[in-house]
Amino acid sequence: MLNNFILIGGTGVGKSTLFAALLNQEEEVRKTQALVFHDECTIDTPGEYFDNPRLYTALISTMTDIKTIVYVHQANSLERKLPFGLFSIYDTKKIIGVISKIDLADAEIAQVEEIIRDAGIHGPIFPVSIYQPESIDTLRLFLSKETHAASQQGA
Ligand SMILES: Nc1nc2c(ncn2[C@@H]2O[C@H](COP(=O)(O)OP(=O)(O)OP(=O)(O)O)[C@@H](O)[C@H]2O)c(=O)[nH]1
Ligand SMILES: [Mg+2]
Numbered sequence: 001m002l003n004n005f006i007l008i009g010g011t012g013v014g015k016s017t018l019f020a021a022l023l024n025q026e027e028e029v030r031k032t033q034a035l036v037f038h039d040e041c042t043i044d045t046p047g048e049y050f051d052n053p054r055l056y057t058a059l060i061s062t063m064t065d066i067k068t069i070v071y072v073h074q075a076n077s078l079e080r081k082l083p084f085g086l087f088s089i090y091d092t093k094k095i096i097g098v099i100s101k102i103d104l105a106d107a108e109i110a111q112v113e114e115i116i117r118d119a120g121i122h123g124p125i126f127p128v129s130i131y132q133p134e135s136i137d138t139l140r141l142f143l144s145k146e147t148h149a150a151s152q153q154g155a
Contacts, residue, residue: 005143006044006066006070015045066093068094071096075112076107077112096126102132
């Protein structure tokens, strides 16, 4: 079973496309206008929550009960948007990185990895593309193991 994770990151980086792929949903992905709960603990967020510091409190309260935070950063963007320390308030959570759209010709995977590390994310980083199903499978497997581990701890 795959639950208890939240996708966050800037507008248009591919969160909802990834969310649908992870959950094997077939529907067409549209711009995300509000929080989307697949269930109580599986959440897709609109990029605006991340791009607009005034909405951080909303993001932070939404993340409160979620075990795994997945920060998504597009492979061809070297913008350092991640506010350092946003995640350091949580030492009980697993925070992982996803480098999205690695199929793009101008993808800069190594540099994006550095940006993610510099932002204070120490968990694993998964390079993915929606056109490379194995990359999604690897992430799905990781997330489902996390879920399993969490439920064994009685969380
Ligand atoms: N080339 C490429 N394009 C992708 C990939 N994943 C998503 N996209 C495209 O990126 C665009 C934005 O995708 P969304 O999933 O809506 O992005 P989002 O992060 O949910 O955006 P917001 O909801 O606005 O925050 C769409 O046109 C997708 O088709 C990918 O792996 N490779
Ligand atoms: Mg979206």
